[in-house]
Amino acid sequence: MLFGKIVGTAVATIKNPGLEGVKLLVVQPLNKHLQPVGSRKVAADAGLRAGFGDIVVLARSREASLALDVKGTPTDLAVIGIVETVDVTEEGFSYILKQGYSEF
Amino acid sequence: MEIGKVIGTIVSTVKHPAYHGKKLLVVQLMHQPDQPEPASLIAIDQTHAGIGDTVLVLREGNGVRQVTGIKDAPINSAIIGILDSIELH
Numbered sequence: 325m326l327f328g329k330i331v332g333t334a335v336a337t338i339k340n341p342g343l344e345g346v347k348l349l350v351v352q353p354l355n356k357h358l359q360p361v362g363s364r365k366v367a368a369d370a371g372l373r374a375g376f377g378d379i380v381v382l383a384r385s386r387e388a389s390l391a392l393d394v395k396g397t398p399t400d401l402a403v404i405g406i407v408e409t410v411d412v413t414e415e416g417f418s419y420i421l422k423q424g425y426s427e428f
Numbered sequence: 429m430e431i432g433k434v435i436g437t438i439v440s441t442v443k444h445p446a447y448h449g450k451k452l453l454v455v456q457l458m459h460q461p462d463q464p465e466p467a468s469l470i471a472i473d474q475t476h477a478g479i480g481d482t483v484l485v486l487r488e489g490n491g492v493r494q495v496t497g498i499k500d501a502p503i504n505s506a507i508i509g510i511l512d513s514i515e516l517h
Binding site for chain 1: 431433435436437438439440441442443444447452454456457458459460461465467468469470471479480481482489500501502503504505511512513514515516
């Protein structure tokens with residue numbers, strides 16, 4: 325899953341019937357520092373009624389479709405959680421996979 | 429699976445039912461020295477991993493549904509192991 329920020333809503337009258345009644349939210353994917361990364365996308369709201377400016381957790385691909393009540397909703401991105409707090413600490417961590425034997 | 433380091437925790441009360449009772453952790457994937465740092469991701473914790481742990485991350489929905497036993501769980505990634513050591517020849 326990944327972080328996103330709700331930056332808008334989208335309306336589509338002419339669309340695949342599977343998207344009937346699904347609330348479309350425009351989201352800006354965020355990185356671990358909650359900074360924007362990549363292009364804005366449209367996510368389906370899985371009934372959590374996330375609002376403008378909310379930081380959310382997004383599910384991708386088939387799991388996004390599974391997040392919605394109606395079976396087989398054609399979506400590849402869905403809001404599955406509204407974030408209250410994020411606590412990321414990184415000092416002293418190395419993310420390098422070194423050659424040889426490493427113990428953690 | 430992928431190798432990552434747990435770097436953060438997330439509190440989210442309003443979430444999809446399949447996530448109830450699950451801890452959400454922020455994981456930074458590890459990489460070879462000559463490669464750029466890959467993206468981080470969010471995973472549910474199945475092994476009580478803590479900040480700084482080096483972990484195994486399962487990144488495929490079907491696998492996660494098997495691990496959690498939740499039918500139709502909309503979960504992409506789960507931490508399914510805590511690594512003690514790695515040896516790269």
